[in-house]
Amino acid sequence: MNLEPFISVATESTPHILFDPTSLQFEMKGESRPENAKAFYDPLIEWIKKFCEQSLPGKDFSSKLQLNVHFDYFSSSSAKYLMNIFARLEELYKSGSKIEICWIYNEIDIEMKESGEEFQKLLSIPFVFKVVKP
Amino acid sequence: MELKAPTNFTFDIHQMMREHSVLLAFTGEFDMKIINALITSVKMKMSEVEPAGKVKKKVYNVMVECLETLFRNYEEDQTVSKLINSFSVFTLSRYKDQYSLLSGNYIFNENIAAKKAQIEKINGLNQEGKKKYFRDCISAKESKERNSELAMIDIALKSGNPLGYDFKTVDSLTSFFVFQVKINIR
Numbered sequence: 001m002n003l004e005p006f007i008s009v010a011t012e013s014t015p016h017i018l019f020d021p022t023s024l025q026f027e028m029k030g031e032s033r034p035e036n037a038k039a040f041y042d043p044l045i046e047w048i049k050k051f052c053e054q055s056l057p058g059k060d061f062s063s064k065l066q067l068n069v070h071f072d073y074f075s076s077s078s079a080k081y082l083m084n085i086f087a088r089l090e091e092l093y094k095s096g097s098k099i100e101i102c103w104i105y106n107e108i109d110i111e112m113k114e115s116g117e118e119f120q121k122l123l124s125i126p127f128v129f130k131v132v133k134p
Numbered sequence: 135m136e137l138k139a140p141t142n143f144t145f146d147i148h149q150m151m152r153e154h155s156v157l158l159a160f161t162g163e164f165d166m167k168i169i170n171a172l173i174t175s176v177k178m179k180m181s182e183v184e185p186a187g188k189v190k191k192k193v194y195n196v197m198v199e200c201l202e203t204l205f206r207n208y209e210e211d212q213t214v215s216k217l218i219n220s221f222s223v224f225t226l227s228r229y230k231d232q233y234s235l236l237s238g239n240y241i242f243n244e245n246i247a248a249k250k251a252q253i254e255k256i257n258g259l260n261q262e263g264k265k266k267y268f269r270d271c272i273s274a275k276e277s278k279e280r281n282s283e284l285a286m287i288d289i290a291l292k293s294g295n296p297l298g299y300d301f302k303t304v305d306s307l308t309s310f311f312v313f314q315v316k317i318n319i320r
Contacts, residue, residue, distance in 0.1 A: 012170060013166070013170065027310060033198055033202060035166045057206075073195055073198060074196070075198065075199060075202055076199060076202075076271075076284040076287075076288040077202070077206075077279070077281060077284075077285070079272045079284065079288070080271075080272050080276065080281075080284070082272075083272045083273060099161060106191075108187040108188045108191055109191050110188070111191075111192065111291070111292050112139045114265075114291075118268055118269050118272075119272075121269060121270070122269055122273055123263055
């Protein structure tokens, strides 16, 4: 796959993002409350579009593609873009690729777990929930 | 209106903030720098006054969304003069068994009915209804109305209490929109 990894270094208001098509290491971690969610997430969505084009139909990855999502906080304006990202990965899943979303939450943050469950209700892609200590 | 002597005015503010157990108050123009500074300040303050991690997290989550909503309201109402917008307000207080987050900003009178209907609709839903509304909003097409609804429903879901509001008439064109979110400590 001739696609460079997508990397975004965490700041106090934006998450660490690493989507590596070679190692299949996909992760988002930290806080997501960018000043302009569209400007922040559009490049990632463009990258996923290319990734999906190169992976469809039903690419059999050497191992399962797991997207690790571990937010301390994400704003409501980020939520719509997350939904867009998950929905694009779902297309790959529906075409036969092995993909799952691992939703990681802090044990004191039940709302974060519930947010993950709301995304899960909207998608057919498998979700795995993992609790961590603060 | 005659202005109070600065010493009296300062003392009055101090007394009022004590009576209302205000932990943080800010008035001015909300931009990302200010929001980040307020968030850092509240993180420090909460670690001093709130032992329960769950409550601390909830207050933090709701506060960030409230501040971002204030910022977005400001961005949307660029036609209201910068002078008026620079008087938006945010306070966080802790009284008895609740935290109270209050924000205030100017709003065009013509937008009051829609804002009121939006809050009333959310207040009329139970927790399951709110979750469904949240799902509808995140999967809907991007629009200014939907984004505003999403922010409100997110705040309501996180707080678990009805949203409070009031509109104070300023003049024939604008009113001051006061928005209150309560978070139970127990």
